[in-house]
Amino acid sequence: MSTPIPNTYQIWIDAFVAYLKSEKGMSEHTQSNYQKQLTIIATQLVSFGVQNWQQLDIAWVRQIAAKGAREGLKPNSLATRLSCLRSFLDYLVLKGELSANPAKGVSTPRNHKRLPKNLDVDETGQLLDINMDDPLAIRDRAIMELLYGTGMRLSELIQLNVKNVQGDRGEIRVIGKGDKERIVPFSGEAKRWVLDWLKVRPLLLKEEQEALFISKRGTRISHRNVQKRMSEWGIKQGVTSHITPHKLRHSFATHILESSGNLRAVQEMLGHESLSTTQVYTHLDFQHLAQAYDKAHPRAKKKPES
The missing domain is CATH 1.10.150.130 (Tyrosine recombinase, N-terminal domain)
Known part of the structure; x- marks a missing residue:
């Protein structure tokens, strides 16, 4: 002691x-x-x-x-x-x-932050290609679809309650860092599997429970349980990368940014206060920024040759 x-x-x-x-x-x-x-x-x-x-x-x-x-x-x-x-x-x-x-x-030691390698789109599809009637498999796919489909943190997903899901509006109310609330849009596969999970969720209930995702004991699912199940699914689905919740969040951010180029939107969806945090998180390289600048900035456009 x-x-x-x-x-x-x-x-x-x-x-x-x-x-x-x-x-x-x-x-x-x-x-x-x-x-x-x-x-x-x-x-x-x-x-x-x-x-x-x-x-x-x-x-x-x-x-x-x-x-x-x-x-x-x-x-x-x-x-x-x-x-x-x-x-x-x-x-x-x-x-x-x-x-x-x-x-x-006093200067802070240099922090060599290692960002997780994101999954490519094909690997993500391979991981999420789960079609089983087992309630736990449906729950796990709903969790992974939601992590990849919204980019929310594991801690945010764990805290979700059934009442936070507004399926008719395609929105989920998320409580992020510092107890700050944000509304996250969800649609497509994420929405489909969350709604499928809600249909079979009563099969695991032992007593009244407000948590959206529950374990086979009927209690709110734990961080460790989600991490363990995702790692196991990565192996079952033959994905070479080690699967973690954070890797799916990182993949969400990377894929959205690559397709849209909208850094501000990604910042808002990830729940980052600072844009610089989003830039680091999505490992934007200078070449990508330079290309966006050349295309968009009026002073960067090449003058026609005389």
């Missing part, structure tokens, strides 16, 4: 987490991550002999980063820890407990 951190640290962590909930509207998952990271940092500072947050300076922040690196923390995990600390110290500056944020002077 870990040793409790001093109250001089804990009261500000608790106040910050409450602030994230009430003022920022962040999800419980995000609040928990901040709580965890700040508790680790506070424990390290206590071991360094630092009495409270107010004594923190740039040298101690560098010690935190160095300790994480020595312990084998990967660059992206260390970047996450420093980002949490930076946000927290901004809060202390806001509350007048610090005059400046010492974490802003």
